[in-house]
Amino acid sequence: MNIVVVGLSHKTASVEIREKVAFAPNRMEKPLKELAGLPDINEGLIVSTCNRVEIYASTHDIAGGMARVKRFLADFHNISLDVLEPHLYSHHGEAAIRHLFRVASSLDSMVVGEPQILGQIKTAYGYAAEYKTSGIILNRFLHKAFSVAKRVRTETKIASSAVSVSFAAVELAKKIFGDLTDKTVMLIGAGEMCELAAKHFLNNGVRGVMVTNRTYERAERLAEEFDGRAVRFEDLFDHLHKADIILSSTGATHFIIGAKDVEAVIHRRRQKPMFFIDIAVPRDIDPKVNDVENVYLYDMDDLQGVVSSNLQLRAEEAKKAEGIIDQEIGRFFNWLSLLEVTPTIVALRTRFEEVRQAELAKTVAGWKDLPPDGQKRLEALTSAITNKLLHPPTNLLKRTGQGGRTDLYVDALRQLFELETVAPQEENLDDLEE
Amino acid sequence: MNALLFYSTLGIYCIATFIYLVYLLKPREILGRSAHWLIAAGFLIHCTFTVIRYIEAGHTPITNLHESLSFFSLAVVGVFIAFERKYHVFILGSFVTPLAFLLLLASSLHSSAIPLLPPALKSKWLLVHSSLAFLSYATFAVAFGAAIMYLIQEHFLKKKRLGPLYQKLPSLVILDEINYRCLTFGFPLLTIAIITGAIWAETAWGTYWSWDPKETWSLITWFIYAALLHGRLTTGWRGKRAAMLSIIGFCVMLFTFLGVNLLPSASLHSYDRLLGEKYR
Numbered sequence: 156m157n158i159v160v161v162g163l164s165h166k167t168a169s170v171e172i173r174e175k176v177a178f179a180p181n182r183m184e185k186p187l188k189e190l191a192g193l194p195d196i197n198e199g200l201i202v203s204t205c206n207r208v209e210i211y212a213s214t215h216d217i218a219g220g221m222a223r224v225k226r227f228l229a230d231f232h233n234i235s236l237d238v239l240e241p242h243l244y245s246h247h248g249e250a251a252i253r254h255l256f257r258v259a260s261s262l263d264s265m266v267v268g269e270p271q272i273l274g275q276i277k278t279a280y281g282y283a284a285e286y287k288t289s290g291i292i293l294n295r296f297l298h299k300a301f302s303v304a305k306r307v308r309t310e311t312k313i314a315s316s317a318v319s320v321s322f323a324a325v326e327l328a329k330k331i332f333g334d335l336t337d338k339t340v341m342l343i344g345a346g347e348m349c350e351l352a353a354k355h356f357l358n359n360g361v362r363g364v365m366v367t368n369r370t371y372e373r374a375e376r377l378a379e380e381f382d383g384r385a386v387r388f389e390d391l392f393d394h395l396h397k398a399d400i401i402l403s404s405t406g407a408t409h410f411i412i413g414a415k416d417v418e419a420v421i422h423r424r425r426q427k428p429m430f431f432i433d434i435a436v437p438r439d440i441d442p443k444v445n446d447v448e449n450v451y452l453y454d455m456d457d458l459q460g461v462v463s464s465n466l467q468l469r470a471e472e473a474k475k476a477e478g479i480i481d482q483e484i485g486r487f488f489n490w491l492s493l494l495e496v497t498p499t500i501v502a503l504r505t506r507f508e509e510v511r512q513a514e515l516a517k518t519v520a521g522w523k524d525l526p527p528d529g530q531k532r533l534e535a536l537t538s539a540i541t542n543k544l545l546h547p548p549t550n551l552l553k554r555t556g557q558g559g560r561t562d563l564y565v566d567a568l569r570q571l572f573e574l575e576t577v578a579p580q581e582e583n584l585d586d587l588e589e
Numbered sequence: 590m591n592a593l594l595f596y597s598t599l600g601i602y603c604i605a606t607f608i609y610l611v612y613l614l615k616p617r618e619i620l621g622r623s624a625h626w627l628i629a630a631g632f633l634i635h636c637t638f639t640v641i642r643y644i645e646a647g648h649t650p651i652t653n654l655h656e657s658l659s660f661f662s663l664a665v666v667g668v669f670i671a672f673e674r675k676y677h678v679f680i681l682g683s684f685v686t687p688l689a690f691l692l693l694l695a696s697s698l699h700s701s702a703i704p705l706l707p708p709a710l711k712s713k714w715l716l717v718h719s720s721l722a723f724l725s726y727a728t729f730a731v732a733f734g735a736a737i738m739y740l741i742q743e744h745f746l747k748k749k750r751l752g753p754l755y756q757k758l759p760s761l762v763i764l765d766e767i768n769y770r771c772l773t774f775g776f777p778l779l780t781i782a783i784i785t786g787a788i789w790a791e792t793a794w795g796t797y798w799s800w801d802p803k804e805t806w807s808l809i810t811w812f813i814y815a816a817l818l819h820g821r822l823t824t825g826w827r828g829k830r831a832a833m834l835s836i837i838g839f840c841v842m843l844f845t846f847l848g849v850n851l852l853p854s855a856s857l858h859s860y861d862r863l864l865g866e867k868y869r
Contacts, residue, residue: 330742
């Protein structure tokens with residue numbers, strides 16, 4: 156039995172292609188049942204997010220299974236396979252296992268370490284479980300992927316630091332203020348970046364928002380949007396002391412807030428810390444403000460610096476994560492191989508035993524002057540022969556279980572000795588791992 | 590038996606300090622957790638040691654450098670555990686436990702023989718005055734640790750160097766809060782210690798205040814922390830300024846405790862030396 160994956164992602168396909176092959180989240184029954192109903196496909200699972208569409212399946216026939224899945228993906232969405240093919244990647248065996256482990260651990264994401272993907276895979280698995288298109292192999296595979304992702308998350312710092320400017324600002328604020336729930340944000344000027352950052356602060360529990368703008372109407376409009384209050388631009392310094400976090404992005408060509416202003420404000424606040432975030436280019440706030448005690452000023456470059464060093468950190472942590480995945484692949488692959496090996500060994504031994512018993516019975520029946528202990532000795536002789544003969548192949552199969560050409564041997568044995576295929580049973584699989 | 594308790598405490602503090610220092614460099618949460626439980630176990634053994642010592646000696650074991658350094662260390666660990674539990678910052682241990690370990694190590698270098706008490710020390714005030722004094726010292730020691738952490742973290746934030754240690758250290762507000770809480774516990778304790786000391790001095794030496802070096806330096810320490818508390822409550826001295834003052838206060842306090850004993854002019858409080866000459 157083999158695991159295959161066929162799919163495309165932000166790395167191989169543009170959004171135009173991705174949206175064409177996306178599966179609607181609430182209508183998964185039809186595609187899943189169709190997929191699992193394909194010949195050669197035993198189990199199926201569909202992961203569909205805005206960045207990737209992937210189909211996992213278990214099959215006995217790697218090449219045939221992959222071709223069928225590709226065809227299914229194209230036909231289901233009424234696209235020509237010729238158009239789709241260049242964007243598709245497909246893996247089987249160890250590579251397929253590695254692929255899912257990396258995707259679930261967010262190593263293959265657009266922003267490495269982003270946490271959503273794991274939830275999306277869990278949802279996808281939920282559908283497969285609901286419509287019973289996943290069986291023992293995919294069940295075990297997905298659970299393993301979840302535990303690998305969890306291990307990566309707890310043992311590396313892959314997701315621990317902000318990788319967008321506005322998140323970086325929120326994290327910095329948390330290091331200054333601890334809890335943000337009783338803090339007030341002031342927006343000076345408007346701009347997409349500024350509003351996005353304000354939204355992040357609100358999501359993190361900031362209590363109040365003040366908005367000021369050279370055009371008072373715009374300030375009012377924005378204040379309404381954030382459920383805050385508008386302040387006239389001329390009155391900025393009468394209100395500044397009420398703000399803990401200041402987001403500034405005006406189109407001013409000179410500094411609108413200087414160190415002297417901030418000194419007065421901080422005195423009025425009885426030294427309660429202030430965090431200025433200057434997103435404007437050219438800058439709105441004199442860099443000397445950062446020298447005022449209990450005041451922290453970060454401009455766009457500083458925040459970019461934080462983000463890029465965090466990205467670097469994530470890249471380093473991703474290496475550790477790959478190491479963890481390597482270990483886990485070994486374990487899972489082992490399990491998967493033994494899944495095939497054990498029934499084959501059992502079948503092989505049964506076959507030998509049947510032949511031995513049959514031949515023994517024949518011989519004993521036709522032997523008139525068999526000495527009293529003759530049957531016992533024949534028993535011993537024949538079972539010694541079969542055991543000796545079976546010992547090397549059994550050992551070889553068990554050893555190749557640790558990543559090797561198990562399939563080859565299993566197939567050869569089945570054909571050479573005309574073994575019946577025995578479906579593995581779930582209950583006696585657990586003790587096979589490790 | 591009691592020596593065994595003492596050295597096991599020393600050993601545990603040593604290992605816990607080591608783990609806390611490793612925790613500073615490695616991000617594993619398990620390190621902080623295990624160091625925390627280890628230091629708590631060490632604290633219990635240390636308590637047992639101190640109680641047994643009290644029973645064996647027949648007086649509060651804060652009479653010579655061996656005893657008082659050990660008691661100081663015990664108090665630091667006790668106060669630290671309380672704050673660590675309250676604020677859930679294991680990393681505080683990386684800054685405070687080394688101090689507790691060094692204090693106990695210093696204690697181990699002094700003779701552990703039970704001293705004969707000079708008459709002046711034979712009093713119930715010994716327990717009250719000395720233990721309160723060391724408890725206040727201990728809270729200032731924790732404040733000192735938090736203050737150093739504050740200065741490091743503040744430096745990172747100002748200079749925009751946001752490395753792994755920055756990630757590990759708690760927010761400035763928490764560190765400032767620990768500093769403030771320590772002050773609000775430590776300052777009243779120190780005040781009562783000084784007052785009880787004066788009362789005891791009156792009964793023992795016949796005068797409330799004799800400008801003995803220890804008394805003078807205690808008063809200086811008291812003024813520093815009083816100024817800090819006043820500044821905090823009125824003009825909002827916080828953050829860096831409070832942290833610096835807290836560090837200065839702790840250094841002066843250490844001098845009050847140790848330095849005065851080493852001053853050339855004999856202090857009435859230099860029992861260790863007196864005992865060393867007369868009774869050892």
